[in-house]
Amino acid sequence: MDDMNPADIQGDMQEHTLNLYECGPRKVYTVDREIPFPEGKLIVSLTDTKGIITHANRAFVEMSGYEEDELIGQEHSILRHPDMPAAAFKGLWDDLAAGKKWHGYVKNLRKDGAYYWVYATVVANVRQGKVVGYTSVRRKPSRKKINECITLYKELKDAE
Amino acid sequence: MPNNRKYNLTVSPDFKPDRIAGWYIFNTWLQKKTGLDIHLELYDNFEEQRSAIRNQQIDLIYANPFDTAMLVRELDFKALVKPADKADEAVIVCCEDNPANCIEDLREGCRIIATDDPDINMIGMRMIEPADLDDSNTTTTQVANYVVLAKRLISGDADIGFFLKEAYDDLTNITKRRLKVLVTSQISVIYHSVLAAPSLADQYESLSQALLNINTDAKGPGVLDALGIKGFEAMSEEDAEFMIDLMETLRD
Numbered sequence: 001m002d003d004m005n006p007a008d009i010q011g012d013m014q015e016h017t018l019n020l021y022e023c024g025p026r027k028v029y030t031v032d033r034e035i036p037f038p039e040g041k042l043i044v045s046l047t048d049t050k051g052i053i054t055h056a057n058r059a060f061v062e063m064s065g066y067e068e069d070e071l072i073g074q075e076h077s078i079l080r081h082p083d084m085p086a087a088a089f090k091g092l093w094d095d096l097a098a099g100k101k102w103h104g105y106v107k108n109l110r111k112d113g114a115y116y117w118v119y120a121t122v123v124a125n126v127r128q129g130k131v132v133g134y135t136s137v138r139r140k141p142s143r144k145k146i147n148e149c150i151t152l153y154k155e156l157k158d159a160e
Numbered sequence: 161m162p163n164n165r166k167y168n169l170t171v172s173p174d175f176k177p178d179r180i181a182g183w184y185i186f187n188t189w190l191q192k193k194t195g196l197d198i199h200l201e202l203y204d205n206f207e208e209q210r211s212a213i214r215n216q217q218i219d220l221i222y223a224n225p226f227d228t229a230m231l232v233r234e235l236d237f238k239a240l241v242k243p244a245d246k247a248d249e250a251v252i253v254c255c256e257d258n259p260a261n262c263i264e265d266l267r268e269g270c271r272i273i274a275t276d277d278p279d280i281n282m283i284g285m286r287m288i289e290p291a292d293l294d295d296s297n298t299t300t301t302q303v304a305n306y307v308v309l310a311k312r313l314i315s316g317d318a319d320i321g322f323f324l325k326e327a328y329d330d331l332t333n334i335t336k337r338r339l340k341v342l343v344t345s346q347i348s349v350i351y352h353s354v355l356a357a358p359s360l361a362d363q364y365e366s367l368s369q370a371l372l373n374i375n376t377d378a379k380g381p382g383v384l385d386a387l388g389i390k391g392f393e394a395m396s397e398e399d400a401e402f403m404i405d406l407m408e409t410l411r412d
């Protein structure tokens with residue numbers, strides 16, 4: 001996956017290198033700016049069985065800061081924020097492999113380096129008895145839960 | 161090809177009372193158009209309707225999205241069409257003099273008033289989560305319809321009400337002036353649909369064609385008007401599966 005482009009970032013940025021599972025190292029830039037979850041909306045994406053984005057609704061595209069054609073065909077880790085612990089996504093993939101629905105709080109990284117928190121639910125798309133992909137639907141999380149996750153994710157990160 | 165069997169049509173019980181006549185007009189039109197013998201059976205509530213469906217008493221249904229999963233995945237119904245431009249959106253409303261101005265202003269112990277409309281109630285419960293509210297720290301009173309809901313909300317019987325957006329918009333201006341909208345959903349991919357049971361398998365195509373072409377039929381526009389629907393759009397199997405997966409993410 002391409003590195004993020006510092007020219008897309010506004011404000012005081014920090015550089016990090018993520019080690020993505022499928023894509024290897026990716027340089028990302030973050031700024032300390034939170035974008036509020038859009039009121040009343042759901043952020044929806046579909047992926048294939050490997051986590052490659054096959055569909056994104058308008059709220060998804062707008063919140064990510066990317067254009068739709070920059071998202072379709074990319075790994076979902078294009079939104080991976082360096083503050084997210086690996087354990088969160090391991091839990092996601094383990095649950096999906098076990099045929100379970102997954103819920104979790106996720107801090108996502110935008111193209112402009114800012115971030116947004118979501119409460120995500122992922123289910124398998126089962127067609128004719130086979131898993132052909134996944135649907136992820138994100139809704140607005142409570143501030144209390146976000147604050148708990150900030151503490152928890154920092155502990156998990158520090159232990160990595 | 162028409163046949164001499166008898167079929168039952170039913171309608172999601174969340175339709176507005178003044179649309180009952182419209183569904184009878186629709187049924188008469190559909191019988192003429194397809195040559196099928198169809199009886200319209202209406203139910204007072206979702207529970208009664210679901211048990212009729214499970215007892216295989218229903219062949220054709222204008223279904224609430226909440227029931228689409230059961231109909232398609234358990235009972236093998238096929239999605240035929242959906243109404244054009246008519247997604248189900250929910251509105252959470254409080255009294256105009258309530259100090260709350262957004263969902264996050266709501267507190268534990270919040271008293272909810274709602275109808276038995278299952279998709280709107282599900283969306284409503286999801287939209288109060290940002291205030292850390294759920295079944296365990298709220299109470300819900302159920303009422304028969306949205307007009308009663310508005311009245312009871314205004315008289316202080318509850319703190320917030322869950323409305324179908326269309327029903328809220330239809331309230332009189334006098335009523336709306338006494339209420340305040342806290343949040344409106346903008347989901348756009350949850351909608352009612354016309355589904356047919358396997359008993360109608362040989363009629364799927366003719367039913368779909370009749371409904372898709374209703375706008376160009378001489379009597380069609382009058383029928384649509386009576387239903388408050390602009391027309392019907394094709395709905396593929398994958399459209400139905402997509403919506404069912406999405407609803408599944410919202411169940412908890």
Ligand SMILES: Cc1cc2nc3c(=O)[nH]c(=O)nc-3n(C[C@H](O)[C@H](O)[C@H](O)COP(=O)(O)O)c2cc1C
Pocket residue numbers: 019020021022023045046047050051075076077078079080081084089092106108122134135136
């Ligand atoms: C349907 C679906 C949606 C996902 N949504 C996100 C997301 O919004 N943000 C994110 O960082 N990872 C998301 N993931 C997880 C990524 O695929 C990936 O596992 C994660 O970003 C961590 O990267 P890595 O697995 O390369 O270490 C999603 C996965 C699936 C299957």
